[in-house]
Amino acid sequence: MEELTRTYLEAVSDEIAGRKDALLRERFDELHPADIAEILDRLELEEVQYLWKLIDLEERGDVLIELEEDVRERLLASLTNKEIVEEVLEHIDSDDAADVVSELPEDRAQKVIQSLDNEDREDLLTLLRYPEGTAGALMGTELIRVELDWTVSHAIREMRKQAEEVETVHSVYVVNASGQLLGRLSLKRLLLTATSTRSTIGDLFEEDDTRTIKVDAPDEKVVQMMKKYDLVALPVVDDHNRLLGRITIDDVVDLMEEEAEKDYQLASGLSDDVESDDSLWELTRARLPWLLIGLFGGLAGAYVIGAFDIERFPSMALFIPLIAAMGGNVGVQSAAIVVQGLAAGRSPRDARLVPRLMKELSLALLNGTICAAVILCASLALGYGWNLSVTVSLALIAVIIFAALFGTFVPLTLDRFKIDPALATGPFITTANDIIGLIIYFGIGVLMAA
Amino acid sequence: MEELTRTYLEAVSDEIAGRKDALLRERFDELHPADIAEILDRLELEEVQYLWKLIDLEERGDVLIELEEDVRERLLASLTNKEIVEEVLEHIDSDDAADVVSELPEDRAQKVIQSLDNEDREDLLTLLRYPEGTAGALMGTELIRVELDWTVSHAIREMRKQAEEVETVHSVYVVNASGQLLGRLSLKRLLLTATSTRSTIGDLFEEDDTRTIKVDAPDEKVVQMMKKYDLVALPVVDDHNRLLGRITIDDVVDLMEEEAEKDYQLASGLSDDVESDDSLWELTRARLPWLLIGLFGGLAGAYVIGAFDIERFPSMALFIPLIAAMGGNVGVQSAAIVVQGLAAGRSPRDARLVPRLMKELSLALLNGTICAAVILCASLALGYGWNLSVTVSLALIAVIIFAALFGTFVPLTLDRFKIDPALATGPFITTANDIIGLIIYFGIGVLMAA
Numbered sequence: 003m004e005e006l007t008r009t010y011l012e013a014v015s016d017e018i019a020g021r022k023d024a025l026l027r028e029r030f031d032e033l034h035p036a037d038i039a040e041i042l043d044r045l046e047l048e049e050v051q052y053l054w055k056l057i058d059l060e061e062r063g064d065v066l067i068e069l070e071e072d073v074r075e076r077l078l079a080s081l082t083n084k085e086i087v088e089e090v091l092e093h094i095d096s097d098d099a100a101d102v103v104s105e106l107p108e109d110r111a112q113k114v115i116q117s118l119d120n121e122d123r124e125d126l127l128t129l130l131r132y133p134e135g136t137a138g139a140l141m142g143t144e145l146i147r148v149e150l151d152w153t154v155s156h157a158i159r160e161m162r163k164q165a166e167e168v169e170t171v172h173s174v175y176v177v178n179a180s181g182q183l184l185g186r187l188s189l190k191r192l193l194l195t196a197t198s199t200r201s202t203i204g205d206l207f208e209e210d211d212t213r214t215i216k217v218d219a220p221d222e223k224v225v226q227m228m229k230k231y232d233l234v235a236l237p238v239v240d241d242h243n244r245l246l247g248r249i250t251i252d253d254v255v256d257l258m259e260e261e262a263e264k265d266y267q268l269a270s271g272l273s274d275d276v277e278s279d280d281s282l283w284e285l286t287r288a289r290l291p292w293l294l295i296g297l298f299g300g301l302a303g304a305y306v307i308g309a310f311d312i313e314r315f316p317s318m319a320l321f322i323p324l325i326a327a328m329g330g331n332v333g334v335q336s337a338a339i340v341v342q343g344l345a346a347g348r349s350p351r352d353a354r355l356v357p358r359l360m361k362e363l364s365l366a367l368l369n370g371t372i373c374a375a376v377i378l379c380a381s382l383a384l385g386y387g388w389n390l391s392v393t394v395s396l397a398l399i400a401v402i403i404f405a406a407l408f409g410t411f412v413p414l415t416l417d418r419f420k421i422d423p424a425l426a427t428g429p430f431i432t433t434a435n436d437i438i439g440l441i442i443y444f445g446i447g448v449l450m451a452a
Numbered sequence: 453m454e455e456l457t458r459t460y461l462e463a464v465s466d467e468i469a470g471r472k473d474a475l476l477r478e479r480f481d482e483l484h485p486a487d488i489a490e491i492l493d494r495l496e497l498e499e500v501q502y503l504w505k506l507i508d509l510e511e512r513g514d515v516l517i518e519l520e521e522d523v524r525e526r527l528l529a530s531l532t533n534k535e536i537v538e539e540v541l542e543h544i545d546s547d548d549a550a551d552v553v554s555e556l557p558e559d560r561a562q563k564v565i566q567s568l569d570n571e572d573r574e575d576l577l578t579l580l581r582y583p584e585g586t587a588g589a590l591m592g593t594e595l596i597r598v599e600l601d602w603t604v605s606h607a608i609r610e611m612r613k614q615a616e617e618v619e620t621v622h623s624v625y626v627v628n629a630s631g632q633l634l635g636r637l638s639l640k641r642l643l644l645t646a647t648s649t650r651s652t653i654g655d656l657f658e659e660d661d662t663r664t665i666k667v668d669a670p671d672e673k674v675v676q677m678m679k680k681y682d683l684v685a686l687p688v689v690d691d692h693n694r695l696l697g698r699i700t701i702d703d704v705v706d707l708m709e710e711e712a713e714k715d716y717q718l719a720s721g722l723s724d725d726v727e728s729d730d731s732l733w734e735l736t737r738a739r740l741p742w743l744l745i746g747l748f749g750g751l752a753g754a755y756v757i758g759a760f761d762i763e764r765f766p767s768m769a770l771f772i773p774l775i776a777a778m779g780g781n782v783g784v785q786s787a788a789i790v791v792q793g794l795a796a797g798r799s800p801r802d803a804r805l806v807p808r809l810m811k812e813l814s815l816a817l818l819n820g821t822i823c824a825a826v827i828l829c830a831s832l833a834l835g836y837g838w839n840l841s842v843t844v845s846l847a848l849i850a851v852i853i854f855a856a857l858f859g860t861f862v863p864l865t866l867d868r869f870k871i872d873p874a875l876a877t878g879p880f881i882t883t884a885n886d887i888i889g890l891i892i893y894f895g896i897g898v899l900m901a902a
Binding site: 034036037165170171188189190211228229230231232234251252254255256258259262263265266267269270271272276277282285286289290292293294296297299300301303304305307308312313316317318319320321322323324325326327328330331332334335337338339342343361364365368369372373376377380381384386402427428429432433436437440 | 661680811823
């Protein structure tokens with residue numbers, strides 16, 4: 003589907019109102035589950051419930067997992083436990099099933115799990131045990147595994163059986179009799195190598211450098227590995243190298259996107275994952291905390307200006323916005339470079355703080371001098387007089403240097419203490435630099451007046 | 453390789469200094485090209501050149517494309533044209549080769565292209581013709597294609613031949629005699645379906661809904677499709693649906709990352725893709741433009757404050773930082789939500805501006821009222837008096853409302869005119885809101901004083 007237009011949506015709504023089931027089914031036949039989900043995301047709950055029953059049974063689960071979280075939540079709440087099991091969980095991969103179940107209220111989740119058949123229940127309970135944010139919580143158990151000493155023809159029979167459960171075959175994993183992962187067998191190799199009937203998997207298999215990840219590794223590690231080594235699937239093992247499952251690139255792409263959004267939101271002063279069509283209350287909750295920080299920062303600024311006795315030198319007031327803005331801008335720039343560097347996993351961990359600060363110092367000196375020269379000329383040309391112009395220029399250099407060092411130091415320090423360095427960007431750094439900038443500005447003003 | 457430590461790097465440097473080639477080769481044997489590139493990124497050019505010759509010839513190209521851009525540029529400058537062809541281009545995929553060649557200076561690129569053999573030269577020249585930012589510029593030509601009327605055994609022979617050129621087989625594409633794409637044949641199906649010797653590909657092949665992209669489609673479209681439909685490879689076709697190449701998920705992951713970094717950098721006031729170990733000059737070039745915008749904004753602010761005749765009401769100066777900061781913060785929050793919504797391709801295009809502005813308006817009223825109430829109480833409690841406290845509170849509501857509307861309106865408008873909406877975030881919005889905030893604040897001050 004190209005772009006989802008309002009016209010298209012209205013046509014769907016009209017067909018629902020007119021109970022035109024045949025037409026609706028026809029629409030859906032041509033669409034990918036992700037497209038159907040995009041349509042449902044934009045409709046009223048009653049419409050979603052009506053359409054749900056018209057979607058091909060095999061596809062309902064795939065549509066459900068593509069829905070936006072709040073739509074999915076409301077739809078799940080309207081389904082019976084039996085429907086959740088038979089229309090959703092039985093048709094989706096185990097990692098997606100675990101995600102769906104973990105979104106259900108605790109008591110409902112229990113009941114749904116009890117209604118699953120034994121094998122699925124075992125799988126799901128195991129997956130749910132892995133804590134959020136680890137490789138285990140990202141993996142699915144659907145994969146194709148063959149044992150080293152199987153004959154090729156036995157292996158192919160087994161693979162046929164296993165393949166019924168697995169939607170996309172990324173790799174065929176080769177294990178030994180105790181389930182330890184030995185490596186992968188490429189389908190290409192299996193297909194393109196001539197074999198005799200007595201060949202075993204061992205004859206075809208070459209030890210390779212298959213990368214694996216431990217089930218308790220943090221998910222940033224998963225992202226980093228799959229990105230660095232251009233992997234499409236990453237097998238997950240336990241401490242004894244036994245194959246437990248696999249993580250696929252599409253889940254990692256989603257995770258990367260969430261991480262990038264989170265950093266961007268923190269830098270923009272949003273404390274929660276919000277979208278423009280969330281409720282007023284959700285949006286306020288995400289935005290108000292940072293605004294209150296700004297508010298108290300502003301009160302602190304008022305205190306600083308008051309302490310300086312602005313009434314004696316009212317013309318100092320003119321450049322308050324300039325000093326505050328420049329401190330904020332420089333601080334955010336410096337912090338952003340550090341945060342991105344840390345996120346990309348650049349620069350070795352044990353060699354960072356001092357050289358980085360030295361570099362920021364020279365950079366700030368350079369930028370500060372240029373900006374101060376510009377402002378000195380402009381301010382003199384605009385007739386603000388030598389005293390004020392020099393005060394502003396000197397303060398500007400000092401503020402830029404301080405803000406750059408502060409903007410570099412804070413995220414690096416947060417990172418050392420294992421706190422998300424992105425917290426340091428956005429309103430936090432801006433507010434802190436506003437206040438310190440004012441102190442520097444009025445401090446220099448006092449010195450110049452003396 | 454786990455994490456690259458300073459100790460490891462020093463050991464490598466020592467071995468280079470001591471010409472311990474055997475030890476170095478042994479290290480490299482165990483490493484993935486991406487790991488080797490990570491090491492080279494951190495060494496001096498002479499060391500990189502020395503190590504280059506120790507890397508396995510087959511792997512050099514893969515290492516080169518994983519290097520950071522500036523390191524790659526310097527290394528390429530130190531290689532002869534013949535070395536570039538024989539050690540790099542002949543061993544990497546066509547899309548990567550096109551990237552490498554397009555990074556060379558114009559005259560060198562010409563000479564290198566001339567030294568390629570005919571087939572490679574044709575491929576490369578074709579790829580280089582597609583403009584940056586389109587699907588064509590992202591695609592590689594290595595893929596496996598079979599024709600519908602081939603027998604399965606003929607197809608397998610052909611595939612074996614083609615597979616020598618193709619590192620990872622994502623899909624087998626089925627075309628008709630004129631090269632038009634009909635769909636994919638999964639290796640799983642080919643492997644797991646019993647066939648007679650007279651079966652053709654046509655017997656195995658089921659028309660499927662293989663997604664394709666036009667060669668001139670913009671790369672955001674590529675990202676959106678691969679993400680939405682969880683694709684690992686996306687075939688690229690011309691206007692007549694003839695198969696030209698394929699785009700793989702690893703390139704799209706890189707692109708996504710670049711896009712996310714770019715948005716983040718724009719929001720943080722960095723106008724260029726910079727990393728903390730870029731040169732002072734590169735970093736200044738990325739940062740100075742935004743600082744100059746802030747500077748002229750500051751001068752405009754000084755003009756506003758001067759026009760108001762601050763000398764008569766010096767206590768108004770106290771809350772200048774608060775008003776400026778809050779306008780900036782709210783504006784950036786609003787803009788960020790819009791930019792992310794647009795980037796994620798949410799909300800139908802033809803139904804956005806007015807309802808979005810109405811929602812921002814109610815949100816701003818809510819947040820503004822809360823903030824104004826807080827500041828009124830705080831300001832009275834701190835003894836700033838009724839007149840000033842009421843002025844600040846009223847100005848705050850007005851500024852928050854204005855900043856929210858402005859922050860929503862600007863990126864939506866830029867997007868309508870096909871300008872990157874992320875440009876509207878960061879220093880631009882902050883600076884604009886600073887100035888307008890001051891005008892509102894002092895305007896209310898004049899009314900209150902009258």
